[in-house]
Amino acid sequence: MGLEAHQTEGLSKGTETRQYCGFTIGKDLFAVPVLEVQEVIKPQMITKVPLSKEGVCGLINLRGQIVTAVSLRTLLGLPASKNVEFMNVIARVGDSLVALVVDQIRDVINVTMDSYEPTPDTLVSPLRDYVSGVHKTDGRLLIVLDLDKIVKYFDT
Amino acid sequence: MGYILSQESANSGLLKEFLLESFEGLSTITELLPKLEKSPQDEEIINSIYRAVHTLKGAACFLHFAKLQELTHAAENLLELIKKKKLMIVPDVIDTLLSFSDLVGLILSSIESTSSEGASNVEDVVKRINDIAIGKISGVDSSSTHAPEPAEREPVVNHEVSPAAQKEWGVQGQDDGMPEKFGEDGSIQAGSGDQSDTPDRKKSVSDSVVRVNVNLLDKMMNVVGELVLNRNQIIQFATKFDNPELNRLASQLNLITSELQTDIMTTRMQPIGAVLNKFERIVRDMARESGKRINIRIEGKETELDKTLLEAVKDPLTHLIRNAVDHGLETPDQREKSGKSKEGLLSIRAYHEGGQVTVEIQDDGRGLQREKILNKAIKNNLISAESARQMSEKQINDLIFLPGFSTAEKVTNLSGRGVGMDVVRTNIERIGGVVDVSSKEGHGTTFKLRVPLTLAIVPALLIGDDNEYFAIPQVSLVELVLLEGERLSELESIQGAEFFRLRGELVPIVRLRNILNGVRTHVNSEIPDQSLNILVLNADGRVFGLIVDAIEDTQEIVVKPLKLLKSLSIYAGATIMGDGRVALILDPTGIASWSQLAQSKEDVEVVTETQAQDYQELLLFRLLDRCVYGIPLCLINRLEEIKRDQIEYVGRRMVLRYRGHVMPLIDLNEKFHIGKTNLERDRVPLLVLYLNHHYFGLLVDEISDITSSEMEIQALVKEQEGIMGSLFVGERTVTVIDTFKIIDCCEADDSKSVIDKDLVVKAKNKVVLVVEDSPLFRKMSIDVLEGQGYGVLAAHDGEEALAMLNQEKVDLVLTDVEMPKLDGFGLAKSIKDDKRFEKLPMIALTSRYSESDRAMGKKLGFVDYLEKFKREEIVASVNRTLLKAS
Incomplete structure (x- = not known):
């Protein structure tokens, strides 16, 4: 019985699909669950926040709402991009919005849960601190970011 | 006939107010009672219920609703027992209170429809409440904390009332899930959320008005914000194409948007007259009841403030008015005796001042009696007799705001049992306001309430720094100082810490640019300053100057919280500017603590x-x-x-x-x-x-x-x-x-010796006892006195001084006031209490000089009360005193 239950669980887990909003930073492919993403917008006029933590780009005005923009490059310890055509992924975390500044936006990616792996041990900090797991997709790893951890970093 | 009619129409406004207020209070009670059952130890809940009942009682008294009065009076008594922890909260108590609230609801509904209390029978409930209060029924804590027997849980004396009430009223007690209702007369009730109004009564008390949930207004403000941005973009876009039609449309849009924005902002504003008007009646009634003659004068009814704030000041104002009539103003006889006109004057003044609304309530009554206040405070264990002696006039006045303080000697029907003033202060402070009292004994008392105009929109000063804008709430802005040319030297610098002397007060200075660069002290820049803009800010009592690059403009800004970055204490939030840019709002308090400025004087x-x-x-x-x-x-x-x-x-x-x-x-x-x-x-x-x-x-x-x-x-x-x-x-x-x-x-x-040669001879055999804990000042005093030719003894504190007095012959005591163990006041008292030292003169020295301390010093028998470092005065005083003594 225990075995059966395990199998069904495995089966349902395997076929369950997840939708992610994919984007690249440097050479890597990252993702956040599509349900947490409100929209993707072009670079906005940004107000710098002096004394804020490294990684805070500033504040943007999203139709009357004030959104904190966060540079994932800085957060993940990568050098700043020369690319000016970065994009903002607006994601909802709790009752606030955060704009993730990324290099390039990809499609919505559908994956099944059987490709999921917990964060590999080979991933090191700071990247490791903000990752909830990875999906093995064709030819390339999809790194799933944990928004709560990112927000927590800025909140404290 | 005509008289009755006009009286009725005069009353109807008041009645509406009463109903609105009472229903609100009632829904608070019904909402909190079940919570109280779950957490009976929560004093906050007990107090809230108590206050609601208290307010209800007050209102019922004014309008002479006898049944309500009886009911609420009984309930208040019961709650007081609970408050004092003399009564345990068991289900019986809650049941009784619930049946009380049901009955109140019933009576209120009856008042609403027929303007009378109806035929409801209150005696049962009153009896039930009183029984519990005197301990006939379970609930009284008989020195043990045992839980009531399960059998006792079957309570409900008032089943006669409850079901009936349930039918008519009980449903209304629940706020959630009520569908939006259309009143019979066609008025619409929008929103069903936060406002704890009970929907059913609206159809009858507010005919021509649409009640809108404040949340909805907030949302509208946001949408208008978006519209403003959109407009800006369109205007920008239109300038690119030289199309007259497009330009015309764009400017039209511009106008409409601005108008809409202003209108939505003003929807929240209401004249304070709505609240002040009812005081005339209240004061009149109270005056009649207490046999006083009072002339009430109200000014500034048209002063507007935000709806939520208006609601919030209503109760505190009522309390203050009642207090003024009840405690402040005297009876005609008393007034005549103290040489005043028979008629007391109570004036209420509302006005805008510095982006805030100020309401002054002034009476020309007996004023605060400080002696009484002190005694009362000591009796109620609010302060120690020790600290009472050191209190300034203002500190004594402030005692009346402490919880559990009431100066009325007997509990009257009209004013409180100590609920009043602490509630006033809490409520006002909750909305970011201040309440102050000043009083002259025998001449009257003035209460000054200052509240912000609105919470969502605050007037702010926009300042520029390196092409970025920041906003500073005007509330904390004391003044602007511009230093140019010659005056630049008024900015003094000591090792990177800068100061400015503002009318004799040393004000620490911080530079915004340094703060934003994360530098805590000022480093002299290569380029000397051409001119300096200093904003003098008051952050919770800490006054400091903030140097900014440029001062732009004042503007009303909409405060938005910085959710993600709230740990950055130097910002109070952010706002969106007219051009769509985000500007950060600086928090003076945060800046002060970030820059590690000295604590406030207090x-x-x-x-x-x-x-x-x-x-x-x-x-x-x-x-x-x-x-x-x-x-x-x-x-x-x-x-x-x-x-x-x-x-x-x-x-x-x-x-x-x-x-x-x-x-x-x-x-x-x-x-x-x-x-x-x-x-x-x-x-x-x-x-x-x-x-x-x-x-x-x-x-x-x-x-x-x-x-x-x-x-x-x-x-x-x-x-x-x-x-x-x-x-x-x-x-x-x-x-x-x-x-x-x-x-x-x-x-x-210069041959201007301070030492008076003649005096030295006379002073030879005189001994001065210096009592001072600070070695520096002790040394200083000894040197000075020895220089004058006196013999000097020194003690570190009052206790040591007393010991010395017992052993040595001393002609004068020169003592510090603030000292460990036994302070100057204590020492003076001990000396004066001792017969042997009856004639021993004492002089007090202090570094904290205040008039009230001085008065206290005089009272305790100090010949003089001087500032420590005014050596000349000290010497003169010592010489004078000793000459007089010999």
Whole structure:
């Protein structure tokens, strides 16, 4: 019985699909669950926040709402991009919005849960601190970011 | 007939108000009772229910609803027992209170429909409540904490009332899930959320008005914000194409949007008259009831403020008015006796001031009786008799705001049982307001309430810094100072810490640019300042100056919280500017603590009171020997830098023309035989002292720092004239110089000796006891008195002084006020209580000088009450006193 239950669980887990909003930073492919993403917008006029933590780009005005923009490059310890055509992924975390500044936006990616792996041990900090797991997709790893951890970093 | 009619129409407004208020109170009670059952220890809940019932009772009294009055009075008694923890909250109690609230609901509904209390029978419920209160039914804590037996849980005496009430009223008690309702007369009730209104009554009490949920208004504000941005973009876009039609449409859109924005902002504003008007009736009724004659004057009814704030000030204002009538104003007889007109005056004034609304409630009654207040506070264990003696007039006045304080000697029907003033203060502070009381005994009392206009929109000053904008709430802005040209030198700097003297007060300065760059102290930049904009800010009592690049404009801004970055204390939030940009709102309090500015004066006072030690600020400087020297900062008038050619010579003495005086300069290097200060430098630092009505300048090598120390002078290095001793500040040893000695020498040269030769002879056999915990001032006093030829004894604190008095013959006591163990006041009391010392004169010295302390000192028998460092006055007073004694 225990075995059966395990199998069904495995089966349902395997076929369950997840939708992610994919984007690249440097050479890597990252993702956040599509349900947490409100929209993707072009670079906005940004107000710098002096004394804020490294990684805070500033504040943007999203139709009357004030959104904190966060540079994932800085957060993940990568050098700043020369690319000016970065994009903002607006994601909802709790009752606030955060704009993730990324290099390039990809499609919505559908994956099944059987490709999921917990964060590999080979991933090191700071990247490791903000990752909830990875999906093995064709030819390339999809790194799933944990928004709560990112927000927590800025909140404290 | 006609009379009754007009009376009725006059009443109808009041009745509406009463119903709105009472229904609101009732829904609070019904909402909180189940919560109370779950957490019976929660005092907050008990107090809230108590206050709601109390308010209900008050309102019922004014409008003479006897049944309600009876009910609420009984319930209040019961709740008071609960509050005092004399009654345990068991289900029975909650049940009784619930049936009470059901019945109140029933009566209120009846009042709403027929303007009378109807036929409901209140006696049962009242009896039930009273039974519980006197302990007939379970619930009374009979010294044990045992839980009630399960059998007792089957309660419900008032089943006769409850089901009926349920039918008519009970459903309405629940707020959630009520569908939006259309009133019979067609009015629409929008929203069903936060406002704890009970929907059903709206159809009858508010016919022409649409009630809108404030949340909805907030949302509308946001949408308009978006519209504004969109408009801006369209206008920008339109300028690119030279199309007249497009331009016309764009400017039309512009106009409409602005109008809409203003309108939505003003939807929340309401005239305060709505609240003030009802006071006329209340005061009139109260006056009749208590046999007083009161003339009420109301000004500024049209003053507008935000709806939520209006609601919030209503109760506090009512309390204050009731208090004024009940406690403040006297009866005609009493008034006549004290020479006032028979008719008391109560004036209420509302006005806008500095972006805030101020409401003043002033009566010309008996004023606050401070003696009584103190006694009461001591009796109620709010303060100790010890601390009572040290309280200033204002501190005593403030006691009335403490929870559990009520000056009324007997509990009357009209005013409270101590619910009043603490609630007033809590409610006002909750909305970011302030309440102040000032009073002159025998002449009346004035309460001043200051509340912000609105919570969502605040007036702010926009300031620029490096092409970025910041906003500062105007509430904390005291004044703007512009320093240009000559006046730039008024900004003094000591080791990176900058100061500015604002009408004699030393104001610390921080530079916004430094803060934003994360620099805590000021580093002199290469480029000298051309002009300086200083915003003088008051952050919770801490006054400081903020230097900004440019001051732009004042604007009403919409405050939005910084959710993700809330840990950054220097910001209070952010706002969106007209052009769509985001601007950060600076938080003066956060800036002050980030820059590690000194605590507010009150805080410092608390420190000195609890530790009773002398924190003394020292200015540190260096001489040619590179040693660190110190001088008490309180002696220093200004820090200057002078040039060689400014110095003039009178004989061999250096002088400087300074503020219309000839100021003698003393070269400290020369004084201590270290060498001579190099005057050929660009600028020579100079400490300016103002003592005995003369300016003195001390030339030093380098001003290095300000430090605060507890003044533990470790040891005297060696007897060297002009040096008081040394002390450790952190790692460094600081030599403290004896300013008075040095200046004495300077004066002696002028043959203006301070020592009165005649006096020395007379003073020979007189002994002065110096009581002082600070070694610095002790040494100073001893030196001064010995210089006068007196014998001097010294004690560290009051206890030691008393011991010495028992052993030695003393002619005068010169004591500090703030000391550990036994302070100056305590010492004075002990001395005066002792028959032997009846004639012993005492002089008090203090570094904290206030009129009330002085009055207290006089009362305790001090001959004089002087400031510590005013040596001249001290000497004069000692001489005078001892001459008189002999």
